[in-house]
Amino acid sequence: MTERIPGLFVTGSDTGVGKSVAAAWLAGHLNARYWKPVQSGLEEESDSMLVARLAGMEAGSVFPETYRLNAPLSPHESARRDGVEIRLEAFRLPDAGDAPLVVEGAGGVLVPLNARDKMVDLMVRLALPVVVVARTALGTINHTLLTLEALRHRKLEVIGVILSGPPNRVNREAIVGFGGVELLAELPWLDPLDRERLAAVAPWDGVAWERLRRRLGR
Template sequence: MLPPAPAHPKRYFITGIGTDVGKTIAAAVLTQALEADYWKPIQAGSLDFSDTHTVQSLVSNPATVFHPEAYRLQMPASPHTAAAAEGLHLQLENVKLPQTKNHLIVEGAGGVMVPLNDRELVLDLIQKLGLEVVIVSRNYLGSINHTLTTVEVLKCRQISIAGILFNGEPTPSTEEFILQYTQLPAFPRLLQEEVFDQPTVARYARTFRDYFTNHEQ
């Protein structure tokens, strides 16, 4: 028997400070923690084993519904390039939130300034969907700049930011500066793991459930 629909469903858009920072793993953990629905609006490349397939392989609760992508593009490239290669013009009006009463995790493509067409960015998609943002940050040379830039761009559009999720080995001086400067909350962190499988995601999900419970009190 599935659990009842949450009274106040959380709806998060997962974005990164760049590529390969761990958005899909973060999305899987949040999906498992909240027993949320999952949606990747735009998939570019890796159609045989997409981000949706990855999250499906990592999530073990019975409640999650995986909603189909609005666009499935062959080329592993920026969405505007991948769409153009197929003679398509990606249109935001075709990207509509799935109908669900459950919590919802939406995973973006790259960072907030990734182009979707010749005029619109992932940032415009976030604003259109009206979701609160979780920023996934990972330490590398330049990551402070990329994290703070992402925060400032979202704030300039008056888009609500739920917090920052740090992924990878801890870098206290970097993370402390980012949190002090932005005054944003930090989600529980994800560490570098030898493998991310269902048991690993379930373990992290328990920590995230405790986080949400404590922050709702």
């Protein structure tokens, strides 16, 4: 498929795998805007703030979250504790104009949003092609292949994978080979993690990145 797309949905094989860091890398390289529909946990720096900082984005390039939930828990439980019910109908893809939109999920694809719907149901509603962020460490092959199966089962288009962590050739080749996916980038562990170091990470050398840029009009 090569038609024009308005943006990407960044999901992950798990929580804490580096979705926000990957979203910042994407937003920086694509000069994109960013939206986090569901933020669980408001005590520390929010994902919107982290991405804006790491991508050097102006505040106006970050769309407000639809749900801001207090506890750093699965959205269904965090919402319950706040006395809120997450409703799929409440989500509207923001209009980013000519800029691509990078959307970041919460947790992985099957985390519940309420008593019925999961994150993947929101992904189907938004209908954006998907980027999967995965760890490089042991365990990642299983988690990533399960995530890819769940996405394809719902007919969501998978654009590619971004790996996060110390490079591991064996795991990378297994994910690409068994998953039938392309690699967009391998983000090494950056210490310190800052805007300059993240911007300096080059896309994976292959056709996937250039094809994605064209489809996003970049």
